[in-house]
Amino acid sequence: MRRVVEIIAVLVVSLILALALSGEHPRQTETKEAIVENGLADTGARNLVTSVYLGYRAFDTFGETIVLLVSVSGVIYFLSKGGKS
Amino acid sequence: MNLSDPVLLIALPLAGSLISLVGKLLKREIVPCIAASVLVALSAVPLTVQAATVFAGSVLSSQLGGWGPPVGIGLRMDALAWIASAMIVGIGSVVLLSSFAGGEYRSRYFFFATILISGMQMVTLTDDIFTMFVGFEIIAIAAYLLIGFDQTDAGLLASLKYLILSTVGVLFFLIGVFLVYRDVGSLSISGIATAVRESGLANSRSIHLAVATLCVGIGVRTAFIPFHTWLPEAHAYAPHPVSALLSGVLIKVSLFAMLRILRTFEATYLNEMLLWIGGLTAIVSVVVALSQSDLKRLLAYHSISQMGYILAAFGAASAASYTGLYAHAVGHGLFKSLLFLAAGEIIHVTGTRNVYEMRPIGRSHPYLATMLIVGALSIAAIPPFVGFVSKQLATGAVGTPAVSYLLWATSVGTVASFVKVGRVALPGQQLASGGASREQGQAQQGSPLHDESFVNDNTSGGDRSTRIAPPSAIAMAILATACIAAGIYGERLAVSLSGILAGGGHDAAVEVEATRHAGADTTSYEPSDLYKGRKLLETLLIAALGAAVYALATSKRGHTITERISAIRPQLGSVLLFFVAGLSLFALFAYV
């Protein structure tokens, strides 16, 4: 019974995601063109991916490094104490 | 450096986190902890500088790294973001202060806590949905580590459940970000708002699905039904100051983020559903809360219940209900963190988490008892405490009769529940063992409470170190003062809050929405009516009914029912099923 419910749940989630991803969508190119046009001049990075993640959106990259830092700190904390109880 | 730059509010806690990270290497760990807390509290300086501009109705924005939208990331602080940010700084600093009590939390704890605070600021202030996603990731991992920080079995299990569910949630949020970017071509929230308004995207099905996935992602953090399943355990078994921070601030920050998303996409079609979810969340969780015997679990269920009020106020979607929403969010932040801090001390003093086993502390710890009473009266909405004002504002603005009855019943349940908690603060006889006071309590009610967990003798009650550490006492005093002051000046605060909400300084979408609902909102709203006779009579009636419900719930039959309810503990599998149910509900509304 429980298995059946779980399978239905997975199917429902897949259906929702499939519906969300399907369909006609006009391409939005404004941001892409802005990056292609100005990326090298603005940030000096020939790799445009770098111009995004260390130039325009460096703050997000910074946030992700915080996530990693906190995870490392947490792993060390949880493993080094070994559980008090 | 420009003090009116909102990025300072993110940078200051981060600098604090760096100090406490480096501080691990020092011998005296207390120094970096103090420095980190001071840096968090220093955020109050830019906040004060910004207040004047923001409350005058203009928006402070900042472009991170100097790159503007659409490719760059902007920060945006309006009056509403200021309120949320002030909550984070205010309650965050007080909680950090109280963490110094006992000296068991060192630099690593302060590192996680300051990172959590900056993550919350990031979510609050950002004008970019992808940065919001990053902020939610930081919050998830930091909150996970803080919940399990004491490394008790229950705490670790609760934190793992939180981590799994919030990771699943944030994944759906990411899918939503992708869907939005595909259709709008911009990640900036103000850019999206413009695009949605101008191109009529608000009615497209794929944007509705995107809104559904975004809301589900944030809903997990906000913990309304059906996403509430992780909260009771996480908030109950976390370290006490962390519970205060999570219940007081974190769930509100997520809620504000969700409101922001909903307004950006002009998702008014969800209002009716949110109204009902709010009402149901409030009543269901107050019933469950009433049947809890664990003090912190009880408080955690009340957090969900109070979120129900806030959500219902949002669903009502009028200018008045938005005032109520923000008032109750701030009010609940104040009194719930006070209650959690007081609960932590009480658990420490009495040596038990079980409300029925606690000996009355009124005579031995009058200060702590007072704090508990202030918190309990606030949440039970008794004048002149802040809960009275904020709850009146929130419930008064809900126009749908059925939902207001639900909220009314919830108020009764809340009173009943806090009669139970407030009993602990009575000046009962000081007894060596909790067992004897339990018998006394039973004699008062004339009802035997037979349960194995209650039979466990609790002889340690008398001989623990029971002095309340000064940092914790000061932290509670600050919160209690705020509760009383905000209650007494409630009318004035409510008027100025509705002034802020009415007079710009918020998303243009609110204005659109407010005018759209102006017709429905015929009963003109007067915050100055708060302390008038009818409301006071109503409160009196609620209090009386609450006491009656308490008597019923502790009667023999009531007790068997509450026992049965509190035995329900969702397993991880059911937690995920609840999540899927919520997702389907939101997605269904994309098609209606």
Next chain:
Amino acid sequence: MRKTDVVDVAARKLAPYMFLFGLYLVSYGDISPGGGFQGGVVVASGVILLAMAKGSRAVAAYFPLHSLSLAETVGFALILAAAIAGLLMGAGFLADIVAPTGALRSITNAPFAFVMNILIGLKVGAGVSLICLTLFGESGP
């Protein structure tokens, strides 16, 4: 897992190339595909390969856990310092404080991205190695 000479030799021969490739990805991140995250993870996977072949105790002799931890902290400190320096200079939080040079050069003409890549590479490499070595524990896998 039983350790054999094949694993041991292969790991010892392969690891230096992995380090080199990782460092290449880190330092040329602004010119060719790569970057601090990717390069850092490649370096860390070299450390992990060694740990799997030689045991984490032996590897920890070359990469002591506390210095990995220090490297990660220093990486974060420097990134945050650069971010706040931009704020103090009035250019904005995490602004490109070393403006890109006009002419295209062979190593980098995006000094800020170059430095950030190296810092992130240091932080990610140290962090991921630290997680894995800690998870392997004293005895190794």
